[in-house]
Amino acid sequence: MANTHISRIEDQERAMERYYELQSKIYDATRWAFLFGRRRIIRELPFPIGKEAKILEVGCGTGYNLRRLARWFPNAQITGIDVSAHMINKAGQATAEFGKRVQLIQEPYAFGNGRFAEWMDAVLFSYSLTMINPQWKELIVQAKRDLRPGGIIAVVDFHDSRFSWFRSHMSNHHVRMDGHLLPFLNKTFSPMSAEVLPAYGGIWSYFLFLGRKE
Numbered sequence: 001m002a003n004t005h006i007s008r009i010e011d012q013e014r015a016m017e018r019y020y021e022l023q024s025k026i027y028d029a030t031r032w033a034f035l036f037g038r039r040r041i042i043r044e045l046p047f048p049i050g051k052e053a054k055i056l057e058v059g060c061g062t063g064y065n066l067r068r069l070a071r072w073f074p075n076a077q078i079t080g081i082d083v084s085a086h087m088i089n090k091a092g093q094a095t096a097e098f099g100k101r102v103q104l105i106q107e108p109y110a111f112g113n114g115r116f117a118e119w120m121d122a123v124l125f126s127y128s129l130t131m132i133n134p135q136w137k138e139l140i141v142q143a144k145r146d147l148r149p150g151g152i153i154a155v156v157d158f159h160d161s162r163f164s165w166f167r168s169h170m171s172n173h174h175v176r177m178d179g180h181l182l183p184f185l186n187k188t189f190s191p192m193s194a195e196v197l198p199a200y201g202g203i204w205s206y207f208l209f210l211g212r213k214e
Helices: 002-033 038-043 064-072 085-101 136-146 164-171 181-188
Strands: 054-058 077-082 102-106 120-126 147-160 190-199 204-212
Touching (some): 038 147, 064 120, 077 085, 136 147
């Protein structure tokens, strides 16, 4: 049974690498039209601007959020992790101006890895958890382990759609969209804020969540 679970995870990682081989070339040119709330979730992190925070982004992609984190928190140490070498290469170009203040790691964010144990002030998931299947629960728990006591998890992601055709379309792009994330986030962390918002007249909804590790 354990071997089957590992095989599914490895299959997903290979699928993501193939998917982003193309998507990395067009990602920033296209995602602005539907990845809503990314700037806002960074602005709402409850840290003083000058805090020497340690911030991890899981699924950092092309470095869009890393660049904004580095500018918004000029004294922060920021780490981006992504399974895709193509995305990490893009992120490296996007964050080169910040030097060693932004660290990039090309590997899966894995349950049970003690690299960041109780080290981070914040862990950010931006439109990544809905693409992490079937192990999304494990990675939320891992984020809690990686946060120091009082640390913050910040999530912005797709939430749900009442249209089956749209859910099917998103599934073809490796996105699960059935409202599954918020209940587990609320149970795992002490909620600070949670908001579900409509996109394009309600074709789908997305959410922003901030929670604290007690």
